[in-house]
Amino acid sequence: MTYYQQPDFNTYPDKNKKRLKQVAVLILILLIAGYSAFRLGSAFNTIEVNNETTFWQKFVSILSFNTAEPIDKNYVMPNKEENRFDILLLGIRGEDGPDAKDAGPLLADTIMVVSYDKISKKASLVSLPRDLYVKIKKNKNDKINTAYEYGVYGGGGLNFTKELISKITGVYIDKAVVINFSSFEKIIDEIGGIDIALAKPFEESGQWGYEFKLPAGVNHLNGQNALYYARSRYSSSDFDRSRRQQQVIFAIKDKLANLNFWSNPVKTITALNTLRGNIDTDLNIWNTGDLLNMAKEINDSAKITKHVISTENLVYESRENNAYILLPVGDNFDQIKNFFKNLNQEITAPSPTP
Template identity: 30%
Template sequence: MSMTGCSVVEAFRGNPDTTPEVRLLADLNPSMNVQPTPFLPNSFNINVETTPVVINDSLVPNQGAVKPAGQVNILLLGSDWRANSGYRTDVIMLISIYTKEEKVSIVSFPRDLWVTIPGVSEQRINTAQAYGGFPLTQKTFEYNFGISLDYYMMTNFNGFLSIIDNLGGIEINAAQNLTDRCDLSYAHGSTCSVGPGLATMDSETALWYVRSRYTSDDFDRTRRAQEVILGILKKVISINGVANAGEIYNTLSSSVVTDMTLGDIVPLISLTAKIINDPTRINTYAIGRSQVTSYVIPSSGANVLLPNYDAIWEVLKTALFTP
């Protein structure tokens, strides 16, 4: 790979024992095929530096790993889009379905992970979708992690609420207790508490659960988001999702932006019905504290997570390349 200068990511990879020099790199290519998603507002502003970078090949080779036959990779994105503002994808979760082995891996990526957005700059990973829609997000995952994404599904706060409302609520299995500030109707004073163990949630509770941050951190939010996604999948299957796939698809289509057709989804729902209630067939992973280093960018004071690509690869190899 050829670059003008040394990037944050490369400096960290080359010598993890030293503090990297921060240089934001950008190559704003007007010919890039940028495809905003329907959630993208008419105008948005994301700050980009202007030092050019030349990207010739993959930053992180996947050590010759080959995508297993029959594997389907679906990226789930939860955005913070609101009217008249920009957005970022604060939930980034890859669901990898091994159709032959009838297994599922779920891998979560932290929103502040500092990566190269091809043709743009070094940025947090949660900006890729806003810059160039799913095509750029695909390139970002391929470039940084050697992962081939097949489809995506994206929703925002209102869409998330609508999904759970239309399902009539969900049940999750909380691994830990969460007690945090909330303004829900059943709050005790100014706090709410969930778990550990099974908990039934309406949409407002589920949104509070995945977004709460005062008594926890983003890594804990990652786990909670996975619990809610599993709760949604279980609820879809429990209401005979296979037979009612068309109706469910039509009902939820106004809440989700996706490139998946009903024909893409039906066989995966059928497979999910076999998997979802068997914990031995579902494995959850996260790029967490052991795979990143917290870093403050001097020029802006922004907190980001520098990736340790060797450690990240060990997670991805197990989750995505080992049927």
């Protein structure tokens, strides 16, 4: 006997199944293409002039659906260290500088880090070259002396610069002081000038509109002459200028020590507040303990060392878009970070890699 089998209306013929699969695949392809086109359009609308990412790199990154920016190991924010106190010092031209209009009032001519180790009780002063080429922000590289300008105009303020220097040096910058050169002159004039000892005569004939000269021996400089001596670079180099800037900083330190200025950190903060209009700093009364300890060690010349990062040790010369720049040896900041990490321990000058 033959029985009639009821058909299953919940199933489709194989032909229909095949069509459905084809439609599903087509829809998926269209969704991916549409999403990619949207992402690609958005990406190109935000490309900056200095972005060196190629079209295919961007296309592959879009199709990966990975929106998170990869971590750049060169720019990792270090943790704060309880046994260190690091202060960033920046010297900028300021609005009333003689070359501010042409060169930029917020560009830094002086970039220094004062590092104090609370255990070894040693301190160091390190000058960073202003032409060091770094990643200022995503897809934007520039010289390090533009960092403060980017921070001010970009809304990050002083913290933007502190974080960038922290990432480059590998040490947490606790506080920062930014001073324009007119304030620099005022400070030196207010303490009665400084004394600079020269082993040989110094001359700068092309920068200040007249021939600026200092003879060998001890020179007593007022604010303007000290500024000219510290900023002159046409007759030498930026690295030599960094050494002269350190010499002026130490001359100011010696004069303040003679005036017992360091014995009263409250007076130091008061002086900074007096010049507040020309100084940007996040130092406050709560930092007086660290400042007092640092000042005691700074007064002991045997416990503080001076270093200049230059082409003789940790950077090398290059060019970018026909502009002179400096790049870190090894094309990463590992050696610079290692140098800063070991500051005030068994202190040695930075040396180049063979």
